[in-house]
Amino acid sequence: MIIDTHAHLDFPEYKTDLESVLLRAREAGIGSIINVGTSLATSKKCIALAHRFENIYVSVGIHPHDASRVSEQTWHELELLLGESKIVAIGETGLDYYRNKSPHEAQQALFEKHLALAKKHNLPVIIHCRDASDDCLKILNKYKNGALKGVVHCFSGTKETAKECLDMGLFLSFAGPITFKNAQNLREVAKTVPVERLLLETDCPFLAPHPKRGERNEPSYLSFVIPVFAEIYGLSPDDIVRITSFNAYTLFGIGEPVPEGEIAYAIRNSLYINLTNRCSMECSFCMRTSYPIVKGHNLHLKREPATEEVLGAIGDPGRYDEIVFCGYGEPTERLDVLKAVAADLKSKGKRIRLDTNGHGDLINGRSIANELKGLIDTICISLNAETAEKYTAICKPVFGEKAYPAMLQFIKDAKKVIPNVQVSVVEIPDIDIEKCRKIAMDLGVDFRIRKYNVLG
Ligand code: SF4
Numbered sequence: 001m002i003i004d005t006h007a008h009l010d011f012p013e014y015k016t017d018l019e020s021v022l023l024r025a026r027e028a029g030i031g032s033i034i035n036v037g038t039s040l041a042t043s044k045k046c047i048a049l050a051h052r053f054e055n056i057y058v059s060v061g062i063h064p065h066d067a068s069r070v071s072e073q074t075w076h077e078l079e080l081l082l083g084e085s086k087i088v089a090i091g092e093t094g095l096d097y098y099r100n101k102s103p104h105e106a107q108q109a110l111f112e113k114h115l116a117l118a119k120k121h122n123l124p125v126i127i128h129c130r131d132a133s134d135d136c137l138k139i140l141n142k143y144k145n146g147a148l149k150g151v152v153h154c155f156s157g158t159k160e161t162a163k164e165c166l167d168m169g170l171f172l173s174f175a176g177p178i179t180f181k182n183a184q185n186l187r188e189v190a191k192t193v194p195v196e197r198l199l200l201e202t203d204c205p206f207l208a209p210h211p212k213r214g215e216r217n218e219p220s221y222l223s224f225v226i227p228v229f230a231e232i233y234g235l236s237p238d239d240i241v242r243i244t245s246f247n248a249y250t251l252f253g254i255g256e257p258v259p260e261g262e263i264a265y266a267i268r269n270s271l272y273i274n275l276t277n278r279c280s281m282e283c284s285f286c287m288r289t290s291y292p293i294v295k296g297h298n299l300h301l302k303r304e305p306a307t308e309e310v311l312g313a314i315g316d317p318g319r320y321d322e323i324v325f326c327g328y329g330e331p332t333e334r335l336d337v338l339k340a341v342a343a344d345l346k347s348k349g350k351r352i353r354l355d356t357n358g359h360g361d362l363i364n365g366r367s368i369a370n371e372l373k374g375l376i377d378t379i380c381i382s383l384n385a386e387t388a389e390k391y392t393a394i395c396k397p398v399f400g401e402k403a404y405p406a407m408l409q410f411i412k413d414a415k416k417v418i419p420n421v422q423v424s425v426v427e428i429p430d431i432d433i434e435k436c437r438k439i440a441m442d443l444g445v446d447f448r449i450r451k452y453n454v455l456g
């Protein structure tokens with residue numbers, strides 16, 4: 001389900017038809033909505049709405065526009081609201097030097113108060129920053145250590161500002177303007193934000209997306225925004241929904257946790273098969289034990305699935321362009337299951353790829369390339385380093401010094417029987433990419449560079 005992380009449904013624009021707005025939201029697949037307070041009065045209205053509607057959650061805060069009008073009493077009352085249920089964030093707060101409705105000093109002081117309050121209650125902050133990036137970052141830097149977590153909503157800054165926010169652990173969200181025809185720059189900025197840090201929002205009633213630009217915005221209009229993000233990230237709309245909902249769950253604790261142990265999981269038009277979490281390496285960049293989440297899928301297996309379970313999880317493979325044996329673990333640890341599943345899929349005419357660390361021979365105690373002939377169309381082997389020493393240091397193979405030469409031998413054997421063979425390296429500073437490229441060229445196989453921390 002889609003999560004709209006920033007709405008103002010308590011505003012007068014919805015006075016007469018809120019129920020129909022919420023019905024349209026549900027029909028468009030919106031699961032939960034965070035209604036964001038901009039003053040003490042609207043924060044109270046947000047709470048009242050959350051009591052009325054099950055899928056509405058609340059953020060309480062005072063907008064920087066009103067900073068000069070916040071008395072001690074108002075702030076005290078706002079703090080008292082935190083005792084209410086369904087409050088998932090503090091804000092919106094921040095700095096707005098575009099409208100300049102309150103003096104900068106008053107805005108900064110109020111922003112700091114919100115950040116301190118959020119930390120005290122271990123809640124995320126919803127940050128509004130307009131034409132004030134430098135001061136915003138300066139203040140956020142003061143609070144970044146410890147429990148600062150939050151989102152810069154309706155992000156409109158530069159790539160550099162985005163990076164600083166990301167480095168602090170913040171999420172970013174973009175509203176309707178990301179869809180505007182003249183917003184190419186903003187889309188370029190969004191491209192630099194890992195999808196794992198992206199949230200969806202409308203900021204309704206403001207900022208309606210194309211083709212509703214200029215009209216009153218509403219949560220169901222996220223259906224115009226999601227395809228644009230799919231395009232930006234080269235993912236499917238389903239991927240965007242799943243990942244951003246997982247992100248909202250991570251930050252605000254709303255929605256559903258992703259189920260553990262996905263055996264077959266879709267990303268774009270490919271279906272990935274997760275046979276095992278066992279692996280004969282412990283690569284320094286691998287997150288399989290610490291954080292086994294890939295594009296909103298939880299790959300931690302409680303137990304390894306049998307062939308029938310795998311085929312059951314795949315179901316009808318018709319709609320996928322390619323089936324990939326991958327997951328967080330080494331597929332050739334389960335060679336028999338891999339072969340049986342691949343044979344079934346091949347009989348249905350599917351294109352099949354195997355992502356492997358190339359230790360299949362060592363794991364199974366025999367040369368296995370021939371056994372994959374006719375079953376696998378493309379094989380992608382992790383080369384990972386230009387020398388055996390570096391490989392052993394970075395990947396810590398359980399087979400020790402034997403691993404690197406065995407992996408190279410496997411590449412040569414695979415080349416004889418598999419139509420497409422490629423090797424990959426992860427872009428980390430220790431690796432000499434050009435030397436790795438030369439090894440691939442000498443072996444006569446394709447070469448692929450994978451970005452550090454980008455999975456799936
Ligand atoms: S080969 Fe893959 S699964 Fe195994 S440790 Fe390295 S990155 Fe992780």
Ligand SMILES: [Zn+2]
Pocket residue numbers: 006008036092203
């Ligand atoms: Zn807002």
